[in-house]
Amino acid sequence: MLQHVIALIDEANSQDPNQQQHNNKDWPKERLYSERMTDMLNRFQPDADELMHIAVRAQHIKRWCSPRSD
Numbered sequence: 001m002l003q004h005v006i007a008l009i010d011e012a013n014s015q016d017p018n019q020q021q022h023n024n025k026d027w028p029k030e031r032l033y034s035e036r037m038t039d040m041l042n043r044f045q046p047d048a049d050e051l052m053h054i055a056v057r058a059q060h061i062k063r064w065c066s067p068r069s070d
Contacts, residue, residue, distance in 0.1 A: 002050045009034065009058045016064050030060050 016028035027035075034057045041048055041056045048056075 002053060005054055006057055009054070009061055012062050013060075015062070018064055030063050033060055033063075034058070 010031060013031040013034050014028050016030040018029040019026045020029045020032050021027070022032055037056045037059065038053065041053065045052070
C-alpha cells in the first residue's frame with residue numbers, strides 16, 4: 001500500500017512544469033524535492049513508519065499550484 005501511495009504522490013509531483021537539473025537530468029522541481037526529502041528521512045530516521053514516509057514525500061505536493069503570493 002505504501003508504494004502505491006508514494007507512486008501517486010510522485011505522479012502528481014511529476015506534473016510540475018518547473019524544472020531543475022540534478023545529475024545531468026532535468027527533473028520536475030517538486031518531484032526532485034520529494035525524492036531528496038525521502039533520502040534525508042532514510043538517513044536520519046531509517047526506521048520511520050509509513051505515515052512519516054507519506055508526510056515527507058507529500059509535504060510539497062503540487063506546490064506550484066498555490067503561489068506563495070496567494
